[in-house]
Amino acid sequence: MKQLSKLGLALLIALCTQGCNTATNPDAQAKDSTTAATDTAIYFNLRPALEKQYGYTHAVKIGKDLIISGAVSMTDSGVVVGAGDMDLQMKNCYTDLAKILKHYGYTFADVFKENVYTTNMKEFERVSGYRNSIYKKQFPTGTWLEVKGLALDNQLIEIDMEARK
The missing domain is CATH 1.20.5 (Single alpha-helices involved in coiled-coils or other helix-helix interfaces)
Known part of the structure; x- marks a missing residue:
């Protein structure tokens, strides 16, 4: 047995x-x-010289996943645009994010995670209704964080995200 x-x-x-x-x-x-x-990393630099100087890549696509580093309101040479103006800085962030999404053939409808870092949460909450024009059907998951400071003086907001298509 x-x-x-x-x-x-x-x-x-x-x-x-x-x-x-x-x-x-x-x-x-x-x-x-x-x-x-299909899991080969495909990198994208929105501001190549600046990203090389600071040592990061703005976006990378691996398979169906797209990961985008924090977008801020700045020129290609790194000058902050809209110092003191949360509304303008937020809109500039979303403009840059839209360029990156479009480069890979994605839209805001493909975004499943969005994190917002701001130095002034009350001011961000005041202008955050603009996001309704970005996310028409469903908001992504994410976190809003008030932080002591961002990479450069006068930056009020930074937004990173992940998308899948």
Whole structure:
């Protein structure tokens, strides 16, 4: 009886491990190579010289996922636009985010996560209704955080996001 139990256990283990072995499973191999081919990172620099200077990439697409670094209101040379004007800075952030989304063929409807960092939450809340024109059907998940400061003086808001298509 013990031998029969050991034989049954050995058979069960063999069957389980065989199903996990992709080397003998051509369908699993094909799926793995397809996934690897589509998971290549595709980078995008909105302001190449500035991003190189500060050591970051504004966006990267991996598979269906698009991750966008924080957008701020600035010129291509790094000068803050709209010092003291939350409404203008927020609109400039969304303009830059729209450019990045469009570069990859995405829209705000594809955004599933958005984080807002602001140095003045009350002022952001006052102008945040503008987001209704951006997200027409559904707002993404996300977090709003009031922070002590952002990367450059006079920056009031920074928005990062993730999208999937």
